Amino acid sequence: MKQTCYILKLYLLLVLPFSLTLQPAQAQQLYYPAQDLGKLFEQVQLQRVFPDSKTFPDCVPLSDPKQIVQAYEQQKQQPGFELKAFVLQHFRLPQQPDTSFTTNKTHTVTEHIERLWPELTRQPGEYSGSLIVLPHAYVVPGGRFREIYYWDSFFTMLGLQTSGKTELIQNMVDNFTHLIQTTGHIPNGNRTYYLSRSQPPFYALMLRVLAQQKGRGILLNYRSALKKEYAFWMDGAEKLTVANPAHRRVVLMPDGSILNRYWDDNPQPRPESYLEDVELAKKAGRQPEEIYREIRAAAESGWDFSTRWFADGKDISTIQTTSIIPVDLNALLFHMELTLQEMALLAGNKTEARQYEKLAKARRDAVLKYNWNAEHDFFYDYNYKTNTTTNIPSLAAVYPLYFNMAKRKQAKRVAQKIKADFISPGGVVTTLNQSGQQWDAPNGWAPLQWMTIQALRNYGFTDEAATIATSWVQLNTDVYQETGKLMEKYNVENLGLPAGGGEYPNQDGFGWTNGVLLKLISLYPELQKITEAEPELQH
Incomplete structure (x- = not known):
């Protein structure tokens, strides 16, 4: 129990002062479609x-x-x-994108992306329905996604960095900072109906991208905002007890450590997927509020939807997101704690730096304890209610490698499984389950290609990383040369078929695909020749 008391004391010192400002400052001025129209x-x-x-x-x-x-x-x-x-x-009706843009097939895919940046950039504007106005320009994903999205934006920024668009990166970081200061956190996207949830916390990684462009000292400008972001994720940590081990996004583990889960405060159908949620609740035979909470928590994860959240590993009606300690979320928060440590050092506060360092170490130890399955030699999500790993393999397992949390033997085992089971003709597949959900096989997604490639490179598995990068760039290029589009997701197992699943058709544009593709080509210059060659495949 000494560990419990010590960790809770650190949260009281570092988090509580910022958690007092979590309520949205502008909530009364906004339009909430479901609430206001009844x-x-x-x-x-x-x-x-x-x-x-x-x-x-x-x-x-x-x-x-x-x-x-x-x-x-x-x-x-x-x-x-x-x-x-x-x-x-x-x-x-929602403003439709300018349809005057046409793909010029004589352009390479990289030239196409450079032409697309202005098309996907939105300028700050006046109040408009459910849209939360932002003070600076930003890049949207494309298609039906007419607003900025939290975790998408980090991967988009990788491409903006490659394109030399530093000020646009600065603008997007400042927009997210504005959202933290005015709503208490970074919501899923800048819509009022997204305010009750966030998305995977990539803000600290965005700050790293900006620091690469403008110098490490710029991190200090965002210290207060990152503390508030951290307080949002750790809200209620000081209240946890053995009798009541979970509150919002924090969970007290049996050994006294604190790990995080995804959550949403509003157990109602999502306005943007209202009919789908109501129909699922009827089908599931569970309390509707319970289903809505689990669905919304999965939406916060960005993996909406995947069998990694399902109790039976098959059917969405068994969704149990709030019971799960996701390995990727906790790796991201480990990085956030290390970033706060670095910021404290830059500010000359060595005491605070040591406190964040201890929190990061405690989280790393807990992830290696609870999310690692020694029998399977793989990182999984952990169900804190059943006290077991879920044993559903997914690319979330690469996050401890991306952030250098894993031991070398663990990294080797993860790399071996990625090579044996996940590497496909078009990149890496998201999970090994064919469920019809979009965050499962046979689909591959740009953000997970990037996380996997970098994770493998961190531990010296450069051949496997290069294989994934080459296959992904080839697939992106072939689809572009045939269709003139870059897609939200791809079928990486059968290159002759499009990606499927999900609550909406596959979208094109597409922010994070563009970003990761440009970044991979800059990381592997030899791949540039793929983008300039004739297409290899017929889709």
Whole structure:
């Protein structure tokens, strides 16, 4: 119990002063579609007025929402009332991207991406429906994703760095800092319906990218913001007890260490996937609020959805995200603690630096204890309610290698399994399960290619890393040369088929694919020739 008391004391010293400012400062000024429109919102979504559930939450009301609701109540029983006509009368549809951009097939894929950056860049604008206005320019992923997204942006920044767009990186970092200062955390994206959850905490890694461009000293400018971000993830740590071991995103482990999980404060259907969530809750045969909480927590993970969150490893109706201690999340928070340690040293506060160093060491020890399965020689997520690893292999296992947390023998075993089971003709596959979910086989995603390649390189597995990079660049290039597009995700197992799964069609644009592709070509200059060659495959 000494360990428990000591860790909790550190959180009281370092986190509590910042956790007092977590409530959104601008909440009363914002438009919340589901809350403000009530039954109107529910009916529009349940009747599928728009094919994509995200469309209506992104619509802009043309007058006070209260007046629109009043008009709806007065008109809905009248003969000939048509819900879609009413919506089109009272709301402006989401702004569509400029369709004047056309792919020039004579351009290489890298030239195409350079032309795409301005198309994906949004300027600060006026208040617009559920969109939270940001003070600086930012890059959106593309397609239906018309706003900035948290973890996407780190991988996009890798490409912006390669393109020399340092000021745009600065702008995006400053936007996220603005969100921390005004809402208490970085939400999933800059929409009001995303405010109740975050995404994988990559803010500290974004600061590292900016520091590479502008010097290490710039980290000091963001020290206060990173402390607030950390306080958001650690909120309630000082309240944990053996009788009540979990609160929001923190969990007290049996040995007294504290690890994190994903969470969402609002157990309601997601506005942007309202019908899908309601239908799942009916099918699952569980309490609807329980399903909604688990679904939203998985959405915070960025892996929405994957069998890594399912109790039976197969069916989404068994989703149990809040019971799981994700290995990737805790590796990210380990890095955040080390970054806070470095910031304290830069500020000349050696005492605080030692405190963050101790927290990082305690987290590393806990991850190696709870997330490592010695029998399988692999990192897994950990179910704190059953006190076992989930034993569902996924690329989340590479995160301890990416952040140099793993012991060398562990890294070797992980690398061997990646080579044997995950490396596919087009890169690395996300999990080994064919479930129909988009964060499972046969799909590959740009962020996980990058994390895996760098993780392997960190421990000297350079051949495997180069194999993945080559296959991914080849696949991206072939699809671009055939379709003129860069996609959100790819089928890395059968190169003749597109990626599938998910609640919406595969999107093109695409922010993090562009970013990782450019960064890999800069890391492996010999891959440039792939982008200039004729396509190898027919899709």
